[in-house]
Amino acid sequence: PRKKKRSDLQVPAMVKEQWDKGTEEKNEMAQLLMDTNWCKDLFLTQLELVIKKKLKVKITRNEGWFSESELRMELKWTPGRIAGVKKVCEQSPDTHIRSNRYDGVLEYWVIVKEAAEHTESLTQEEI
Numbered sequence: 001p002r003k004k005k006r007s008d009l010q011v012p013a014m015v016k017e018q019w020d021k022g023t024e025e026k027n028e029m030a031q032l033l034m035d036t037n038w039c040k041d042l043f044l045t046q047l048e049l050v051i052k053k054k055l056k057v058k059i060t061r062n063e064g065w066f067s068e069s070e071l072r073m074e075l076k077w078t079p080g081r082i083a084g085v086k087k088v089c090e091q092s093p094d095t096h097i098r099s100n101r102y103d104g105v106l107e108y109w110v111i112v113k114e115a116a117e118h119t120e121s122l123t124q125e126e127i
Contacts, residue, residue: 012044014051058117065098065107075112085110 011019018025029047036042071077071085089096089108096109 015044015047018047018051056119058119060115060117062112062114063110064112065100066110067100067105067107069105071108071110 032046033043071082085108098107100107
């Protein structure tokens with residue numbers, strides 16, 4: 001005969017979804033359960049607030065292929081910074097160094113600038 005599932009272990013879908021996200025979320029949930037003194041109702045209320053708070057990060061990168069002379073003339077980078085670019089690119093030559101198809105000049109894949117925009121949304125319901 002098949003075992004019957006324990007109905008006392010069933011949890012709301014939001015709890016299971018949060019649990020399935022990974023170790024960090026599981027540890028946070030365990031800490032929240034201890035912080036709420038093992039009170040199931042308070043735990044579920046607090047967990048719902050945690051889930052509703054979302055942080056979004058949008059990263060914008062200006063990147064592309066540049067020859068050594070383009071780094072120096074167009075971007076006005078210093079010789080030290082150009083040496084740093086070459087050193088990093090030489091660690092992954094298959095993906096970060098190419099020969100220009102028109103004149104054969106070596107080009108390096110460079111991230112010129114990175115910018116991040118953080119947005120946080122918080123939906124909180126008063127009880």
